[in-house]
Amino acid sequence: MGRSPCCEKAHTNKGAWTKEEDERLVAYIRAHGEGCWRSLPKAAGLLRCGKSCRLRWMNYLRPDLKRGNFTDDEDELIIRLHGVLGNKWSLIAGQLPGRTDNEIKNYWNTHIKRKLLARGIDPQTHRPIGTAAESAALLLQPAMMTLPSASAAFAAARPPPPAAALESLSDDGGSSSGASTGETLRCPDLNLDLSVGLPTTAAADDTPTSHSQRAVCLCYRLGLRAGEACGCQQPDSSATTSSQQGFMYFRPLEQGQYIR
DNA sequence: AAACGATCCAACCGCCATGCT
DNA sequence: GAGCATGGCGGTTGGATCGTT
Numbered sequence: 001m002g003r004s005p006c007c008e009k010a011h012t013n014k015g016a017w018t019k020e021e022d023e024r025l026v027a028y029i030r031a032h033g034e035g036c037w038r039s040l041p042k043a044a045g046l047l048r049c050g051k052s053c054r055l056r057w058m059n060y061l062r063p064d065l066k067r068g069n070f071t072d073d074e075d076e077l078i079i080r081l082h083g084v085l086g087n088k089w090s091l092i093a094g095q096l097p098g099r100t101d102n103e104i105k106n107y108w109n110t111h112i113k114r115k116l117l118a119r120g121i122d123p124q125t126h127r128p129i130g131t132a133a134e135s136a137a138l139l140l141q142p143a144m145m146t147l148p149s150a151s152a153a154f155a156a157a158r159p160p161p162p163a164a165a166l167e168s169l170s171d172d173g174g175s176s177s178g179a180s181t182g183e184t185l186r187c188p189d190l191n192l193d194l195s196v197g198l199p200t201t202a203a204a205d206d207t208p209t210s211h212s213q214r215a216v217c218l219c220y221r222l223g224l225r226a227g228e229a230c231g232c233q234q235p236d237s238s239a240t241t242s243s244q245q246g247f248m249y250f251r252p253l254e255q256g257q258y259i260r
Numbered sequence: 261a262a263a264c265g266a267t268c269c270a271a272c273c274g275c276c277a278t279g280c281t
Numbered sequence: 282g283a284g285c286a287t288g289g290c291g292g293t294t295g296g297a298t299c300g301t302t
Contacts, residue, residue, distance in 0.1 A: 090290060106269050
């Protein structure tokens with residue numbers, strides 16, 4: 001707001017980069033490394049603004065960039081990461097070596113969005129796109145979909161919504177969040193031990209300080225395990241979550257499970 | 261072959277976060 | 282703490298390409 005432009009627009013080129021400009025930029029960075037982007041164009045003899053140079057280098061000229069189509073594994077990883085991180089493209093790109101945030105953003109908008117819609121999943125919320133009644137039922141179980149174990153149980157246990165419940169929903173416009181309506185649709189066998197973020201369950205070693213010392217490790221939930229990119233503790237294989245070493249783990253999503 | 265619409269993707273723009281003075 | 286410079290990010294745009302009629 002009210003900031004001066006990053007460069008003098010009157011003296012800079014815009015639009016597609018020429019081969020010669022690319023070569024100049026690459027040669028300069030090879031010789032001097034990535035430094036001050038603002039002064040780089042002048043030093044490299046480029047009529048470009050520093051931002052433009054940075055973008056060109058980061059998204060196209062960097063030697064470690066991976067070219068070519070995204071693999072199915074990359075697709076799935078992007079979907080999972082997006083479910084957790086949202087539109088934090090740079091963070092997502094950080095988990096995909098050789099891919100840029102811009103590339104992933106474009107790929108998301110052009111391919112994955114469509115793929116998820118074809119699966120009946122809302123690409124923004126990662127929740128199923130169902131009938132109005134189904135959506136209303138989901139709204140009444142908002143936290144359930146955040147935990148894979150809970151969502152699996154939900155998927156398995158969820159009966160067709162009772163007609164009476166649906167009627168009562170439509171009667172009040174679906175805006176009711178009162179206990180009575182919630183009870184009508186509740187799945188009695190579900191364990192809603194929801195604890196994304198700081199845990200709320202009382203662990204065996206629970207003390208006033210143990211909670212504040214815990215952190216949530218999302219690596220495992222994203223399909224990474226200790227010894228891979230995640231350097232966190234291996235989760236307890238018999239438990240859905242584990243609080244070893246002060247970390248909480250969540251199992252990766254199974255087929256048919258969704259991240260909210 | 262031409263016209264048109266759909267799709268893709270590189271690049272731009274504006275804003276925010278951070279570091280420095 | 283205020284103000285400024287810079288890097289970085291996410292949303293959007295527009296030209297190029299592809300597919301269909």
